[in-house]
Amino acid sequence: MGDSGDVGRLVIPGDSLGEIGERRAGHGVLRRNGELIVTRLGHLQEKAGELSVHPVHTTYTPRPGDLIVGYVEGMRSNIWFIDIGGPFNAILPMSLAAGKVDFGATREYMNVGSAVLCRVQEVDENHGAVVTMKGMGLRKLNSGFVDRVPPHLLSRVVGVEGRMLKSIKEASDCRMVVGQNGRIWIEGDASGTRLARAALSVIRESGHRPDLESRVSGILEA
Amino acid sequence: MGGYGDVQMLNEDGTRMDGRRPDELRKIEIEVGVVPVADGSARVKWGSNIAIAAVYGPMEAHPRKISRQDRCVLDVRYNMAPFSVTDRIRPGFNRRSREISKVTANALESVVQLELYPRSKIRVEIEIMCAEAGTRCVGLTAASVALADAGIPMTDMVVSVASGKVNGVVILDLNKEEDNYGDADLPMGILPNTGELVFLQMDGDLSPEDFQKAWDYNMGAASEIHEIMVAALAARYGGDD
Numbered sequence: 183m184g185d186s187g188d189v190g191r192l193v194i195p196g197d198s199l200g201e202i203g204e205r206r207a208g209h210g211v212l213r214r215n216g217e218l219i220v221t222r223l224g225h226l227q228e229k230a231g232e233l234s235v236h237p238v239h240t241t242y243t244p245r246p247g248d249l250i251v252g253y254v255e256g257m258r259s260n261i262w263f264i265d266i267g268g269p270f271n272a273i274l275p276m277s278l279a280a281g282k283v284d285f286g287a288t289r290e291y292m293n294v295g296s297a298v299l300c301r302v303q304e305v306d307e308n309h310g311a312v313v314t315m316k317g318m319g320l321r322k323l324n325s326g327f328v329d330r331v332p333p334h335l336l337s338r339v340v341g342v343e344g345r346m347l348k349s350i351k352e353a354s355d356c357r358m359v360v361g362q363n364g365r366i367w368i369e370g371d372a373s374g375t376r377l378a379r380a381a382l383s384v385i386r387e388s389g390h391r392p393d394l395e396s397r398v399s400g401i402l403e404a
Numbered sequence: 405m406g407g408y409g410d411v412q413m414l415n416e417d418g419t420r421m422d423g424r425r426p427d428e429l430r431k432i433e434i435e436v437g438v439v440p441v442a443d444g445s446a447r448v449k450w451g452s453n454i455a456i457a458a459v460y461g462p463m464e465a466h467p468r469k470i471s472r473q474d475r476c477v478l479d480v481r482y483n484m485a486p487f488s489v490t491d492r493i494r495p496g497f498n499r500r501s502r503e504i505s506k507v508t509a510n511a512l513e514s515v516v517q518l519e520l521y522p523r524s525k526i527r528v529e530i531e532i533m534c535a536e537a538g539t540r541c542v543g544l545t546a547a548s549v550a551l552a553d554a555g556i557p558m559t560d561m562v563v564s565v566a567s568g569k570v571n572g573v574v575i576l577d578l579n580k581e582e583d584n585y586g587d588a589d590l591p592m593g594i595l596p597n598t599g600e601l602v603f604l605q606m607d608g609d610l611s612p613e614d615f616q617k618a619w620d621y622n623m624g625a626a627s628e629i630h631e632i633m634v635a636a637l638a639a640r641y642g643g644d645d
Binding site for chain 2: 192194195196197198210212214219221222223224237238239240241265268269270271308309390391
């Protein structure tokens with residue numbers, strides 16, 4: 183195992199990729215007893231001597247600068263706790279809210295369950311993230327619908343040079359914002375929202391298939 | 405166990421009551437992705453056993469006191485549905501389900517790379533829909549496939565299978581009658597790629613020779629079950645395409 187013929191093959195945790203040799207262990211691959219061992223379910227990739235796994239399922243890991251859709255999970259007098267869809271909640275300090283918020287009035291501004299379009303400002307070594315609403319277009323989401331697509335399929339939602347997203351937007355006549363955490367905000371009339379959600383549902387189900395584009399266009403043109 | 409030694413459960417030709425050879429598994433079917441809202445899920449049909457495992461997370465650990473600064477916490481819950489057995493089981497946790505939840509968590513902790521998600525939690529829910537002996541093995545196998553489906557980093561899969569002893573003969577994968585009226589039961593959790601052991605319990609008595617034979621049966625069956633797990637994951641995610 184482990185030659186270039188294996189690239190693209192589905193690998194399972196625990197699979198051996200053979201002796202390390204000149205190769206390096208990338209994402210989802212581990213060195214153990216002189217061998218490369220797969221640690222995640224996904225498709226094998228090789229790039230410049232580095233073997234890695236393109237996983238079939240991932241959790242969102244926040245990175246500074248990511249545009250995300252979060253939900254308010256709780257608050258104190260000067261801070262909100264935001265569910266960003268990852269292993270850890272983020273904090274949104276009162277000072278980074280979109281407008282002026284008085285100390286103790288966080289609940290009046292955004293209550294538990296509010297959806298918010300925000301950006302990751304920083305992530306510390308403990309995976310603690312701070313998000314901000316200071317920036318163009320960042321706001322509390324008062325209308326529309328938030329749908330979910332696994333983060334590893336976001337590149338399929340956007341498509342090559344944004345073509346897939348553009349075609350969904352045009353066919354459904356909806357405004358859409360794709361959060362890096364896999365949450366997608368859709369705003370439009372009921373039939374348009376339904377169409378956009380149907381397209382996202384196809385991506386969720388068939389995102390790993392090569393004929394995804396034709397499946398989505400089939401939904402959009404129906 | 406051990407109190408019904410006079411019940412004859414082997415045919416004269418050495419086969420068992422359900423027609424299996426002593427070293428033959430029941431029919432196993434695995435389906436991946438059966439709970440759409442979960443991050444990963446699997447249904448295992450093993451003889452008449454049916455187990456569904458669903459995995460959620462990694463997520464923020466609640467309540468906070470269970471979180472660990474250096475690693476993730478596996479929150480495993482094994483539960484039998486009230487209708488899973490002929491006598492209705494009272495819903496909710498009991499002593500047996502707590503024990504199985506704990507040993508399942510211990511077995512899975514040895515393969516999941518917990519250190520990658522400090523302060524967080526992975527929720528593993530195992531629901532037994534139909535029970536016919538060996539549900540802890542079925543539950544652990546289902547949980548292992550569900551964890552892989554959820555994309556949780558693991559150093560290996562966990563395969564669980566039991567052997568036992570009936571009428572003085574060591575047999576693989578006991579059914580309900582053999583489990584109830586047999587002499588011993590040896591469930592094991594095995595890492596199929598390395599042959600390491602992550603879970604072992606024993607009920608009843610086995611001589612060293614019988615133990616060795618039961619061990620060999622389990623080890624042999626582990627690779628067979630692993631192939632079924634791999635085929636199930638490949639069927640879901642398109643294999644080589």
